[in-house]
Amino acid sequence: MRPWDSFQGARIKVLRSFLRGAHLTRQEVARLIRQSLPAAASHIDALMEAGLLELAGQRPSSGGRPADEYQINPPSLAAIGVELHPNHILSVCCGVNGEIWDSVRTDIDASLVRDGGYAEAMIAKAINGLHQKWRRKLVIHGAGIAVPGIVDCENRLLVNAPNLFLKNYSFGGLAQKLSLPLFVDNEANAAAIGEYWTSSVPPSTSMVLISIREGVGAGILLAGQVVRGRSWRAGEFGHMAIRAGVRPCNCGRTGCWEQYVSERALIADLGDDAIARLKDHIEDGDGSVSGIWAQYIESLAIGIENIAACINPDLVVISGSIANLGDRLIQPLQRAxxxxxxxxxxxQVSVSKHPDIASALGAGLMTFSGLLPGLGLKRPDMSNINENRMTSTKNEGDSHVG
Ligand SMILES: [Zn+2]
Incomplete structure (x- = not known):
């Protein structure tokens, strides 16, 4: 059992206030939950013991003893997020405010992934590796897996992942074996959670994150709630046909959007160094790729228009390696x-703050939504968090966590 599994009502309310960035004294906590000072002190002591709070300093007082002031201990509260690709696994250890303490990329044998047992064993190895490494320095709250396919989150069941050639694979067995609570979601949903959690957009923002990887998926977030649909298929825009009858897709249909705008489609047209070639084209006017790039932008725009017609969101965010092009992608796209x-x-159309790790980061962060039961997905107040700390990738342990 985790230390906070026993937290109920008032203690959750206290924790939630601290997670949103509050600095509170015992007296203020007592007023917040309308309980006695000893009761407030016992909540703070329990949260301190679980490693979730730390002493922030002392509140100056006009008379008498200054009161101790507490704050959330963000470096201590962490999770592990894993993203499964057809040919590699990306795993991160991240803090509750989106800090990346560690990231590891492991190549896997693409021909073996269709055997779910192999994929599961590689994921377990990635999670256990980071857990072993960080468990003494951080309070690891849980682990999340982001998978490119339809995921029944309640039953941790991968329903169908056409690009992995995997169907009806349950991660229930893995959940039994791990010593951490396990969450599983679609990789675009995870990326949307990570982006929303670590961005400064208003909480009421409606956002669609388009994850452009081997395939294409979308995570839909309406005012902090992920839209997953009746049978977990909401946001499967990668399989929206934009030119029916041409380009067969792994899903069995033809003309799917991902056949035109995925990384795989770009690599088929431009080779393994597609993104580098595009950078050259945009910077130096490399004419050999301009026709392909124009077609790519047009196809991307068609899909975004269709999504806009369905959802009319405030914000469309693009993640995946193509998002590393930044304005070189956004400007022609906006013109189209x-x-x-x-x-x-x-x-508003923008690129992800975490183009290459959005799904793994979101897979870690989604484990925190259960910390605040009944609230759905909420993110802490990010206003006092240093931007660079949130987005920088550290390969080894950071000295101020130890
Ligand atoms: Zn398809």
Whole structure:
């Protein structure tokens, strides 16, 4: 049992206030939960004991003894997130505010992934490796797995992942073996959670994150709630047909969006160094790729228009290696959207803050939503967190966690 499994009502309320960035004294906690000072002190002591709070300093007082002031202990509260790709696993150890303490990329044998047992064993190795390494320095709250496919989150069941050639694979067995609570979700949903959690957009923002990887998926977040649909298929825009009858897809249909805008589609057109070639094209006018790039932008715009027609979100975020192009992607995309469509008017389009690790980070962060039962997905107040600390990737332990 984790230290906070026994937390109920008032203690959750206290923890939630601290997670949102509050600095509180015992007296203030007592007022917050309308309980006695000893009761407030016992909540603070329990949270300190679980490693979730730390002493922030002393509150100056006009008379009498200054009161101790407490704050959340973000470096201590952490999780492990794992993203499964067809040919590699990316695992991160991240803090509750999105700090990346560690990240590991492990190549896996793509021909063996269709055997779910192999994929599970490699994921277990990644989780256990980070857990062993960090368990003495951090309070590891749980582990999350992001998978490119339809995921029944309640039953931790991968329903169908066409690009992994995996169907109806349960991670229930892995959950039994791990010493951490295990969460499983679609990789685009995870990326959307990570982006929302670590960004400064207002909590009421409606956001669609388009994850452009081997395939293409989308995570839909309406005011902090992930839209998963009746049977977990919401956001499967990668299999929305944009040119029916051409380019067969692993899902069995033809003309799916991901056949035009995925990493795989770009690599088929431009080779393994597709992103580097695109950078060259945009910077130096490499004419050999300009036709392909124009077609790519047009296909991306068509899909975004269709999504806008369904959801009319405030914000569309693009993640995946293509998002490393930044404005070199966003500017032509915005021009294409403005030229052909009235549907995307007023919608902000941007690239992810974490183009390459969004799903793994989100897989870790989604484990915290259960810490605040009944609230759905909430993110802590990020206003006092240093931007660089949140987004920097550290390969080894950071001295101020120890
Ligand atoms: Zn398809």
């Amino acid at each position: 959207l403005a030229e052909v469509s009235f549907l995307t008017q007023g919608i």
